[in-house]
Amino acid sequence: MIVQAIFYIFAGLLIFSASMVITVRNPVFAALFLVLSFFSSAAIWLMLEAEFLAIALVLVYVGAVMVLFLFVIMMLDINLTRLREGFASYLPLGIVVALLMMIAMGLVVGSGYFRTEGVSPVVSHAPDYSNTTELGKALYTLYLYPFEIAGAILLVAIIAAIALTMRKPRSTKTQQPALQVQVKKEDRLKIIKMQSEQQQ
Amino acid sequence: MNWSTDIMLALPEVILLASACALLVIDTFSKDSGRNITYGLAQLILIVAASVAIYLYTGETSYAFGKTFVSDPMSTMLKVVVCIISLIVFLYSHEYLKKHEWMQGEYFVLGLFAVLGMMVMISAYSLLTVYLGLELLSLSLYAMVAMRKESQAASEAAMKYFVLGSMASGMLLYGISILYGVTGTLELNQLSHMLAVQTEQNILLVFGLVFIIVGIAFKLGAVPFHMWIPDVYQGAPTAVTLFISSAPKIAAFAMAIRLLVDGMQPLLIDWQQMLVILAILSMAAGNIIAISQTNLKRMLAYSTIAHVGFLLLGILSGTEAGYAAAMFYVITYALMSAGAFGVIILLSRKGFESDNLNDIKGLSDKSPWFAFIMLILMFSMTGVPPFLGFWAKWFVLKEIVDMGYVWLAALAVVFAIIGAYYYLRIVKLMYFDKAENMTAIKASRQMRLALSINGLALLVIGLMPGFLMTLCLAALIK
Numbered sequence: 001m002i003v004q005a006i007f008y009i010f011a012g013l014l015i016f017s018a019s020m021v022i023t024v025r026n027p028v029f030a031a032l033f034l035v036l037s038f039f040s041s042a043a044i045w046l047m048l049e050a051e052f053l054a055i056a057l058v059l060v061y062v063g064a065v066m067v068l069f070l071f072v073i074m075m076l077d078i079n080l081t082r083l084r085e086g087f088a089s090y091l092p093l094g095i096v097v098a099l100l101m102m103i104a105m106g107l108v109v110g111s112g113y114f115r116t117e118g119v120s121p122v123v124s125h126a127p128d129y130s131n132t133t134e135l136g137k138a139l140y141t142l143y144l145y146p147f148e149i150a151g152a153i154l155l156v157a158i159i160a161a162i163a164l165t166m167r168k169p170r171s172t173k174t175q176q177p178a179l180q181v182q183v184k185k186e187d188r189l190k191i192i193k194m195q196s197e198q199q200q
Numbered sequence: 201m202n203w204s205t206d207i208m209l210a211l212p213e214v215i216l217l218a219s220a221c222a223l224l225v226i227d228t229f230s231k232d233s234g235r236n237i238t239y240g241l242a243q244l245i246l247i248v249a250a251s252v253a254i255y256l257y258t259g260e261t262s263y264a265f266g267k268t269f270v271s272d273p274m275s276t277m278l279k280v281v282v283c284i285i286s287l288i289v290f291l292y293s294h295e296y297l298k299k300h301e302w303m304q305g306e307y308f309v310l311g312l313f314a315v316l317g318m319m320v321m322i323s324a325y326s327l328l329t330v331y332l333g334l335e336l337l338s339l340s341l342y343a344m345v346a347m348r349k350e351s352q353a354a355s356e357a358a359m360k361y362f363v364l365g366s367m368a369s370g371m372l373l374y375g376i377s378i379l380y381g382v383t384g385t386l387e388l389n390q391l392s393h394m395l396a397v398q399t400e401q402n403i404l405l406v407f408g409l410v411f412i413i414v415g416i417a418f419k420l421g422a423v424p425f426h427m428w429i430p431d432v433y434q435g436a437p438t439a440v441t442l443f444i445s446s447a448p449k450i451a452a453f454a455m456a457i458r459l460l461v462d463g464m465q466p467l468l469i470d471w472q473q474m475l476v477i478l479a480i481l482s483m484a485a486g487n488i489i490a491i492s493q494t495n496l497k498r499m500l501a502y503s504t505i506a507h508v509g510f511l512l513l514g515i516l517s518g519t520e521a522g523y524a525a526a527m528f529y530v531i532t533y534a535l536m537s538a539g540a541f542g543v544i545i546l547l548s549r550k551g552f553e554s555d556n557l558n559d560i561k562g563l564s565d566k567s568p569w570f571a572f573i574m575l576i577l578m579f580s581m582t583g584v585p586p587f588l589g590f591w592a593k594w595f596v597l598k599e600i601v602d603m604g605y606v607w608l609a610a611l612a613v614v615f616a617i618i619g620a621y622y623y624l625r626i627v628k629l630m631y632f633d634k635a636e637n638m639t640a641i642k643a644s645r646q647m648r649l650a651l652s653i654n655g656l657a658l659l660v661i662g663l664m665p666g667f668l669m670t671l672c673l674a675a676l677i678k
Contacts, residue, residue, distance in 0.1 A: 108407045109378075145210070145265035149320055149332040152217055153339060156313045159224065160343030163306040 357435025
């Protein structure tokens with residue numbers, strides 16, 4: 001009973017914060033609501049006894065990704081009024097298309113297919129059961145191949161980021177006295193013999 | 201699970217991954233500004249990977265890594281073809297990078313990772329590996345398109361490619377998640393089995409299938425998911441366009457076969473209808489819009505879309521002979537596309553991309569031999585016998601006529617004839633128009649040689665298409 005209540009609290013919080021992410025006007029608030037939605041989904045994962053995933057979600061997404069995201073938002077000077085231009089004129093068409101899609105998808109996916117009866121409840125484990133160990137075992141045996149490919153994808157992301165952003169070192173105008181004192185007259189002065197101008 | 205046999209089966213991939221990582225380090229410390237070491241080693245790696253794939257060929261179907269990986273005749277065949285095509289592409293690209301003084305070792309490293317992604321897609325046996333292979337390939341390609349920093353067109357193309365590509369990946373993933381939700385399995389064989397058993401949840405399965413088809417159609421570039429192709433082909437540096445237009449299409453074909461045939465054969469009737477629509481639209485839009493193009497790269501982009509329509513005809517026939525015909529088509533297409541972009545690279549100079557239709561005017565005066573090679577390529581793309589492109593179209597049409605889709609075959613022929621106009625226009629420009637300038641073609645000997653072989657191959661294989669067809673049939677008939 002109490003578990004169910006906790007679930008509904010976090011599920012409600014998740015839906016609320018997720019809808020706030022896309023409706024709120026200020027992008028910083030949107031990012032913060034995204035943080036809240038990550039927290040609530042982490043709580044739901046904890047209730048499913050997936051402790052490692054829950055903590056990884058908080059550490060990786062809340063701790064690293066969202067902080068970076070906030071930095072990006074603060075650094076970019078996005079002109080929101082320009083983005084919202086034409087919003088009102090596109091709105092009616094958008095609503096019609098969205099409604100049609102919702103009805104169509106609702107008819108297909110709607111009820112009946114995703115009932116809870118067929119889903120078995122969460123299996124409780126003894127206190128000495130380690131979620132992390134089990135995940136590690138699955139990752140390095142059953143899913144070794146996909147796991148390695150995921151590693152290769154991350155490597156490509158690093159290579160791509162460096163290849164796209166690294167530029168040649170800028171030529172700075174620092175003085176180099178050692179070279180300056182060695183300069184000879186011939187290096188700087190060039191004597192050209194040319195014909196004197198003739199009168200016509 | 202026996203690790204040593206598993207790793208033996210995936211040895212081409214293992215070698216490719218390990219040596220691409222090594223190449224990355226070598227490239228970093230290499231003092232060679234011409235990047236000849238990186239280029240040479242990249243070519244060597246491709247040759248080794250292809251030879252290992254051939255060496256390991258047994259003709260049997262074996263699985264590895266908990267059935268996420270499959271090694272069968274089709275995977276060996278396509279891996280070898282991908283390696284050969286990439287070899288040609290790297291050769292042409294090296295010429296381009298040298299000509300345009302844009303030598304970056306990362307081009308070859310990212311190219312190798314893209315080849316790895318293609319290989320993963322080709323021998324994927326789980327929805328998870330299909331998706332991961334696709335991401336590995338796409339990510340490398342996005343970066344390669346954007347790598348030319350000073351080019352605004354390239355940045356724009358990369359952005360469009362990235363945003364639309366991520367959308368398509370998202371669609372594919374959504375479809376995968378629905379299939380997983382209904383059947384509870386990611387493995388293709390089991391998925392096919394579950395689909396055959398479950399009939400009452402059919403609508404939901406077809407709903408998932410739609411998203412999978414969208415993902416495949418995007419990667420192949422079928423109408424109406426083709427919007428990225430013209431812009432990316434035109435905006436990307438020609439060396440990258442050359443790469444995108446050739447080998448990845450083979451991987452996309454493999455993905456379509458794995459997902460639709462290996463994984464969803466019981467839903468044949470459903471995906472057949474969807475592919476019919478995609479095929480007709482692609483052939484129509486591709487061939488008709490290509491006529492009004494003045495940019496050669498953009499024209500070839502629309503020609504790609506038209507070819508994809510033909511390729512889909514082979515897949516939708518739903519028979520093993522049809523899949524073999526589609527495989528024949530995609531290999532032929534990759535060869536023709538590599539050659540056509542190779543000619544553009546051959547004609548280009550520093551600061552001059554040579555990608556306008558006018559730039560090809562009077563090529564026969566400048567270089568009769570390469571005008572002839574381009575003539576072969578264009579005739580082959582049109583489908584004039586005895587070139588290879590004719591046989592590719594012939595086999596596909598034969599299969600769909602056998603399946604009773606005579607009207608579809610007739611429609612395909614009509615669109616192919618419309619397409620003949622813009623291919624033959626290039627021949628006209630080359631032979632009957634005067635060149636605007638007579639700057640001599642500057643190209644290295646290996647470039648000239650490779651391009652000649654590439655062009656003549658279309659003629660020689662076209663004279664005896666039975667050999668390649670036998671290979672394709674052997675790869676697909678179980």
